[in-house]
Amino acid sequence: MTVSDYLIQRLSTWGVSRVYGYPGDGINGIMGALERAQDRMRFIQVRHEEMAAFMACAHAKFTGEVGVCMATSGPGAIHLLNGLYDAKSDHQSVVAIVGQSARAAIGGDYQQEVDLTTLFKDVAHEYVHQASTPEQIRHLIDRAVRIARAERTVTCVIVPNDLQELDAVEEPPRKHSTVHSGAGYTAPRVVPYDADLRRAADILNAGQRVAILVGAGALHAADEVVDVADVLGAGVAKALLGKAVLADDYPFVTGPIGLLGSKPSWDLMTGCDTLLMIGSSFPYSEFLPEPGQARGIQIDIDARMLSIRYPMELGLVGDSRETLRALLPLLVRKTDRSWRDRIEKNVAEWWQLVESRAMTAAHPINPQRVFWELSPRLPDDCILSCDSGSSASWYARDLKIRRGMKASLSGTLATMGPAVPYAIAAKFCYPDRVAIAIAGDGAMQMNGLNELITISKYWKEWSDPRLIVLVLNNRDLNMVTWEERALAGDPKFEATQDLPDFPYANYGKSLGLDGIRVDDPDALGAAWDRAFAADRPFVFEAMTDPDVPPLPPHISLEQAKNFTSSVLKRDVDALGFIKDTVKQVTARYLPSRK
Numbered sequence: 001m002t003v004s005d006y007l008i009q010r011l012s013t014w015g016v017s018r019v020y021g022y023p024g025d026g027i028n029g030i031m032g033a034l035e036r037a038q039d040r041m042r043f044i045q046v047r048h049e050e051m052a053a054f055m056a057c058a059h060a061k062f063t064g065e066v067g068v069c070m071a072t073s074g075p076g077a078i079h080l081l082n083g084l085y086d087a088k089s090d091h092q093s094v095v096a097i098v099g100q101s102a103r104a105a106i107g108g109d110y111q112q113e114v115d116l117t118t119l120f121k122d123v124a125h126e127y128v129h130q131a132s133t134p135e136q137i138r139h140l141i142d143r144a145v146r147i148a149r150a151e152r153t154v155t156c157v158i159v160p161n162d163l164q165e166l167d168a169v170e171e172p173p174r175k176h177s178t179v180h181s182g183a184g185y186t187a188p189r190v191v192p193y194d195a196d197l198r199r200a201a202d203i204l205n206a207g208q209r210v211a212i213l214v215g216a217g218a219l220h221a222a223d224e225v226v227d228v229a230d231v232l233g234a235g236v237a238k239a240l241l242g243k244a245v246l247a248d249d250y251p252f253v254t255g256p257i258g259l260l261g262s263k264p265s266w267d268l269m270t271g272c273d274t275l276l277m278i279g280s281s282f283p284y285s286e287f288l289p290e291p292g293q294a295r296g297i298q299i300d301i302d303a304r305m306l307s308i309r310y311p312m313e314l315g316l317v318g319d320s321r322e323t324l325r326a327l328l329p330l331l332v333r334k335t336d337r338s339w340r341d342r343i344e345k346n347v348a349e350w351w352q353l354v355e356s357r358a359m360t361a362a363h364p365i366n367p368q369r370v371f372w373e374l375s376p377r378l379p380d381d382c383i384l385s386c387d388s389g390s391s392a393s394w395y396a397r398d399l400k401i402r403r404g405m406k407a408s409l410s411g412t413l414a415t416m417g418p419a420v421p422y423a424i425a426a427k428f429c430y431p432d433r434v435a436i437a438i439a440g441d442g443a444m445q446m447n448g449l450n451e452l453i454t455i456s457k458y459w460k461e462w463s464d465p466r467l468i469v470l471v472l473n474n475r476d477l478n479m480v481t482w483e484e485r486a487l488a489g490d491p492k493f494e495a496t497q498d499l500p501d502f503p504y505a506n507y508g509k510s511l512g513l514d515g516i517r518v519d520d521p522d523a524l525g526a527a528w529d530r531a532f533a534a535d536r537p538f539v540f541e542a543m544t545d546p547d548v549p550p551l552p553p554h555i556s557l558e559q560a561k562n563f564t565s566s567v568l569k570r571d572v573d574a575l576g577f578i579k580d581t582v583k584q585v586t587a588r589y590l591p592s593r594k
């Protein structure tokens with residue numbers, strides 16, 4: 001058995017059965033071991049190492065297990081970085097295993113030699129080590145996996161290529177200066193002390209207008225959030241990564257918050273006197289209550305994330321489900337339901353507004369309509385992934401998620417590129433569930449198109465072959481175009497923003513997938529039906545209008561003035577914009593803090 005065989009064996013001992021990666025001579029030894037271990041370990045070949053890191057991240061997000069990615073030394077390792085930062089930023093357990101030049105060459109500016117310990121020192125700062133002897137492999141793997149799981153973070157093991165071929169040492173000799181590690185991790189039950197739960201209950205019981213904000217840390221606590229919201233007569237807003245915490249058909253769920261948020265979430269936060277934040281690090285404080293307006297309580301498994309967005313009166317370190325369960329018996333049911341009634345009325349009005357916006361004519365297709373038609377057609381247990389761009393606004397606002405679905409995106413890093421690789425990882429984790437990737441044309445041109453090749457390589461092995469890639473073909477880096485208009489008051493700069501057209505659906509077909517290009521809004525419903533009835537992955541290309549503003553409901557008057565003046569004065573798309581979307585930019589669309 002070689003060091004590489006043992007490394008793979010140790011990963012299997014930890015329950016890892018799939019790695020996402022790309023080969024190279026810096027990891028030839030490990031690739032050889034993978035060939036010998038095919039019955040236990042599956043290698044998923046991507047087009048670019050960043051995609052392997054995205055997939056490992058999505059694997060962790062969708063399964064709760066550790067995700068593992070592999071890359072060769074030098075360029076391969078460097079390519080992993082953005083995907084690893086995505087995982088780190090969203091607190092996902094990912095282990096990266098990368099090659100390195102031979103031990104004898106290190107320090108010699110050797111071919112493909114990069115100081116990888118330093119390169120990964122930020123993204124994997126909780127644990128990054130380079131092996132120099134076979135005895136280390138056991139504890140390097142044990143510690144990398146355990147620390148990634150326990151700290152919900154990224155770790156990295158660097159293995160020089162000559163070391164990979166040496167004889168394995170499974171059990172270091174029992175003598176001075178050796179390390180004797182074991183495998184296995186059990187998550188603890190983390191609940192605050194009773195006295196602190198009581199303090200939290202006192203604050204919540206004293207409040208008359210309670211707002212709840214949930215994030216990814218509450219994904220396993222749906223029932224408890226519903227019960228607490230019911231007792232407290234509260235509304236619940238969802239940070240982007242917490243979209244799947246609660247179904248959108250609850251009348252008290254105000255939906256997304258922030259730049260991609262909803263009006264009822266804005267009203268919830270500006271009107272509350274008590275804020276209960278659960279498992280979220282939602283970054284934009286200006287969408288939370290003003291400091292002093294509300295008494296704040298936060299529950300998070302990680303003390304580092306407490307009281308950084310709002311000065312909380314009480315921060316509780318705890319698992320969201322366990323903590324809410326322990327809190328519930330201490331809460332007194334609010335008899336005055338007027339706050340809750342107001343929230344529910346706002347939510348009902350909001351959904352009408354969302355629908356009417358979706359049905360507003362645009363050229364050729366209003367992107368909101370694409371999502372509006374999709375929502376009722378979503379299969380019960382589908383898995384959604386979304387990219388960064390205007391697509392994320394419509395995903396956040398228009399898509400009605402239901403119980404049993406999973407959904408994720410790059411929440412904190414907000415990088416372009418994850419939608420398609422996340423969906424591919426979802427298909428490997430749950431081959432019997434439909435995956436839907438939602439991406440802009442910019443994201444497709446950046447990397448999604450290449451990953452269609454990965455889909456074409458693997459789809460026949462999935463028990464349900466359906467993976468739908470929705471492409472919003474607006475020939476624009478639209479989210480940024482709108483940010484420039486609204487936030488900076490600048491007109492669209494075509495040199496930076498315009499994208500070339502590309503036949504996404506036809507390209508998918510050329511790869512043996514199915515697809516359709518839709519440019520008629522009334523054809524959307526039938527097109528979705530076709531995509532869901534397909535016997536293979538499907539590229540759904542919607543020709544969407546870049547002049548529909550994906551901007552937030554809270555835009556201040558100053559920003560509104562900026563954008564209207566830029567649009568009016570200099571913007572080449574201004575005429576189309578004014579003609580087609582002036583209906584949407586109404587006073588209702590632009591509430592400002594009084």
Ligand SMILES: Cc1ncc(C[n+]2csc(CCOP(=O)(O)OP(=O)(O)O)c2C)c(N)n1
Pocket residue numbers: 387388389390391414415416439440441442443444472474476477478479480
């Ligand atoms: C790697 C990376 N580069 C740049 C950005 C900045 N950015 C955010 S959204 C966006 C536009 C995305 O365009 P597209 O994919 O076409 O989606 P659209 O907004 O047009 O729907 C850009 C450039 C980013 N978030 N990540």
Ligand SMILES: [Mg+2]
Pocket residue numbers: 440441442472473474475476477478
């Ligand atoms: Mg675009």
